[in-house]
Amino acid sequence: MMNKKWWHNKVAYQIYPKSFKDTNGDGIGDIPGIISKLDYLKDLGVDILWISPMYQSPMVDNGYDISDYYAIDPMFGSMDEMKQLIKEAKKRNMYILMDLVVNHCSSEHEWFQKAMADPEGEYGSYFYIKDGKDGQPPTNWRSYFGGSVWEKIPGYDNKFYLHSFAKEQPDLNWENEIVREKIYEMICWWMDQGLSGFRIDAIMNIKKDLTWSDLKPDGPDGLADVYKITGKVEGIGDFLMEMKHRCFEPYDALTVGEAMFVKEDILPQFIGEDGYFSTIFAFEPCHAYRKGKNYMNYDWPQPFDEWREETFHNQEIVAKAGFEANIIENHDQPRGASLFIPEEDYGFYSLSALATIIFCERGLPFLYQGQEIGMSNRQWKYDEFNDLETINQYQIALKAGMSKEQALEIARHHSRDNARTPMQWSSEENAGFSKGKPWMPVNENYKVVNVAEEEKEYGSILNFYKRLIAFYKSEEYNEILTYGDFRPIYEKEDHIFAYSRSYGCQKLVLICNFSSKEKDIELSEDYENVIFVNYEQTTVIGNTLKMKPYECVIYEM
Template identity: 90%
Template sequence: MNKKWWHNKIAYQIYPKSFMDTNNDGIGDIQGIINKLDYLKDLGIDILWISPMYQSPMVDNGYDISDYYAIDPMFGSMDDMKQLIAEAKKRDMYILMDLVVNHCSSEHEWFQKAMQDPDGEYGAYFYIKDGKNGQPPTNWRSYFGGSVWEKVPGYDNKFYLHSFAKEQPDLNWENEVVREKIYEMICWWMDLGLSGFRIDAIMNIKKDLTWSDLKPDGPDGLADVYKIPDKVTGIGDFLMEMKQRCFEPYDALTVGEAMFVKEDILPRFIGDEGYFSTIFAFEPCHAYRKGNNYMNYDWPQPFDKWRDETFHNQKIVEKAGFEANIIENHDQPRGASLFIPEEDYGFYSLSALATIILCERGLPFLYQGQEIGMSNRRWKYDEFNDLETINQYHIALRSGMSKEQALDIAGHHSRDNARTPMQWSSEDNAGFSKGKPWMPVNENYKMVNVADEEKEYGSILNFYKRLIAFRKSEEYNEILTYGDLKPMYEKKDHIFSYSRSYKEQKLVLICNFSSEEKDIELLEDYENVVFVNYEQTTVIGNTLKMKPYECVVYSK
């Protein structure tokens, strides 16, 4: 595996709408990001992935783009964007934007022209098909519920495809003209100074062109559209063309949102010859997901499934390349709530989780607020903003659950949990804005915020700083970046342990991820304790006496 500029870096995702508001309209903006670059640099961050800031009607919070060449005025201007790129470069930081090219917005110029003449030039930019006597062409269900097909206005038997919301029509990647326009746009942004992209929903760009029904998987007679990528071949041709045209010439970092890639084809996706630089390691953090709906998911994250998925993932990825490791992002509940039982939330559980993730092999991605222990909030139904959450709430009601039960389930798993405003201080609105925030602030902001944690040596924020410095230190950076990962104590209840080995170095991490004390028999003699989350580690004879959520890293 060839070494790359990004391998030993730390990445951080910004959800701009909720990061920092400088003009007091209740919405985060680009100047807010610029204002906090020094904070992020001090934390140890090198790479910033910023969720969409393109012009958009915001039906899906920016993932419905109406102009790929414009910044939405709610975030600022193109001059602000150029300033952000320049200020990041001054600090040796790298900017990744979200690339959303499976679909665009129904307000995009292309789609507007397509609706005026569905059989014309721009109609071919999308998937517009005749129905079955006024009914949709297939029984595919969109990611947000309901049919993927919407009638073209003014036509009784003509439909357009949308894998997500009806305001997000899918682009026709089979059309070479469409691909060329996408590639032209990507290169325009790279020439502006970006270092790469996180690539959204990219596994959906290849369709089943036979337009065949799937076996129904619900009482509505529909079947989930996410099953289509497993049925079709040829997506690699599109992905390799995009890589060669847009990414290779710039040595760009590309992070694909590619879920459940099978082991035998993983080398095609990541590594030296892969379509992407890396993909997110979704399987471990999604171990709690069973079935199609929130009401089928586990809560909290089952420890054994998480640990098993982590070790399986590390094993299959090892020879192929690097994955991007996460415990949360804008599409998931807060990791502090998902992985940690509510009664166990605190410094030791948060620091244990952080150490496990940041010492794994792969590129660590933090999500805004993770470093201060931001958690889920308690919701009322009319506070939800996320389309997926609202849909899942109603699915739970239709299954026979009470409003209270449906709200509890939706509140646990809602993507809105990750989108509450960043908690900068104990001042009004958590210091995020002097206006009314677009999304309710988590009520715990007076206890969980950057300003207070910066002052407290023993805070989770300062622990993250020490942990990142440990990972990036001259002594341990190579082993924590390139070292092999081997599972240890796999049968021990709530013990998460692995070794990292590189050249003559070896590190061993042992974590008691539970609220109970545990005894661990050490398998070998270790030279030093090099990182801990407790002030003192106790070993009696050959037995490590582990306190609740204690995490120890030994050197050998």
């Protein structure tokens, strides 16, 4: 029996502040914009807000390159406004999480500037500075954004610093106790401002291979992806447990780790009763289409069988360990409406089916801004992309022999910019996001897909989400949907996503036809009480459930 926590029966929502709501007309979302929409989020049924970075930053990687952890970037507002946001959220019984980005900082951070001025001095040890091999990088590791993880230090022929991401994001040296102390001091300072916790970015990268050994090349560039180090090294748990004891436990903080590639046998160490984090994101089901492939030959949209298989496997192994945060999309992924649903099937029934499947799984439901209105991928031109990763991957695709059209098509599908287009509030100019020119192009479908229009229409996906969240949080079903066991059913049925949830003497069964074709399901049990649907009527003849395209039904046994 899992110990109950304050956040277990809640619904969370991610805000990408740059694209959420602009109030001063500069085309960039801001803190007053978030404050102005708290009542909208409360009405939706949201309890917990994770806000992507708003710290001072040169914005090379949209705020994930922090130059001052103690300051709010002026583009978003002031520290006083941040404190006001926390205060206004508390008035509504809502909780604020910020992003904790401590694998790396910005190359404009004071520490790094001092390190570059004197690589042999005190601040040089705050980072990973190594001698190269006759002027070449120390290892053949490839950064997440492409190219070597090593950048030559200006003025030195054979000294390099490590950056797992962009060269403007130098990795912090977690082996240095002084660095860790400064990080913990900063975390506690933010908790004292009234935060309820953090989403913890790229945390699996903080432990390095200190033998600095080459990896087996996995591409024509002779490099190997740096993420492979995470499966090779040991000892990360010492850092994570120290951070938990020093910073999170004293505040009963909710911590959501961006922890990918965690092996099944060590999952309890991450999210068990004494785990490093409260929970981690369930990335595997969303990334099923990537498995064993490189981004140039991903399947699109995500194949149903792989998604279902990965979900069922993930639910099984996580149940033995703890609690995950279930997602359809986030700021680092394409839109779930485009990833999971064929373009020709996009609409209310497919969107509502996807929402119901994810919300009723075991775990903490996590929405991303715009998901609740069915925001989808945009049709991009190359010169409109902002995301560094997308631009790099486009160039790599060209070098691999693809045409400009092929490279652009891949970038359109997979770009993180798809999730970063401005929130669509209305059919007014710029989707009601800003009175100025938005920093990122608005999706062309904003005149139809927007909050104002969907609030007026009972049968909209927005109002469906409100009903779904109310169902999830209802007195009758919140316990079973939060804590109930998860068991796959009808696994051999084509394009049928079905599972049961059991808790005490209560049992629910979800059956969804996740396809555009009608399907007949021979029911193995006598399901009597329909408690939630996305169609007005469910048809059962004898023991045959006659399912319409993207029909989803929940029974109570």
